[in-house]
Amino acid sequence: MTTRITVRIQADAFDVADETDALNSPNEDVGAVSTFIGYCRSEGGRLNALELEHYPGMAEDEIKRVVDEACTRWPLSSASVIHRYGVMKPGDGIVFVGTASTHRAEAFAACEFLMDYLKTRAPFWKKEYRADGNIGDWVEAKSDDDAAAARWTSKT
């Protein structure tokens, strides 16, 4: 199956409705679209913003490699990943992942796989801007994220 792939790295906000519509249009055999949106959060009021730094030459290439991997595992008619960089306020969307397939199981699984792999492979880093006005630390990678990505390698 040829998958229509969209990968964009951008500073601008994305429109969730537009991106979701693009996944199933105009294919009449799409029966399921699954989407995930990752948002900036305030951590209970502790943060004013997050700044996303990325590796411009590599981010798009690496995400494409992850999407290609998803396409070898599930029959997807479309797959989209849009990842933003720059300063995000709580509530701003940081990443959009969407998959379209004939049935829901493939769309759900591929969407989750893409997100798990992006967390550990896409070259992006978050820096905290604290509500007290100070620039805080770089967010540390979570071992949970490694574990989430690793579970896909033990499946056939």
Place this chain on the structure above:
Amino acid sequence: MIISAPVFVTWSKLMTEIKIVYFAWVRERVGVAEEIIDVPQNDLTVEALAELLSQRDEGYALAFENPKLVRAAIDRVHAKPSDMIAGAREIAFFPPMTGG
């Protein structure tokens, strides 16, 4: 590193220029986003390059003090510490990724 002049002349022929780029706290600690440096042309691994860099000054030493926390890419593809950099144009060093 102190090297006598005659040795350096011979050695320099085996050196090659490579672009190094740094991100997030690795970039902040070394103090530059990118630089061109001379490295030995052959038989250099990612790990060995990191070790060479860590000897440059305190900032580099701090950036590379815990090798397990520094990831690398060769020509914009994830690399392992044991990977050879021979022939590469751009090496990147960065912390574990926290996107998404």
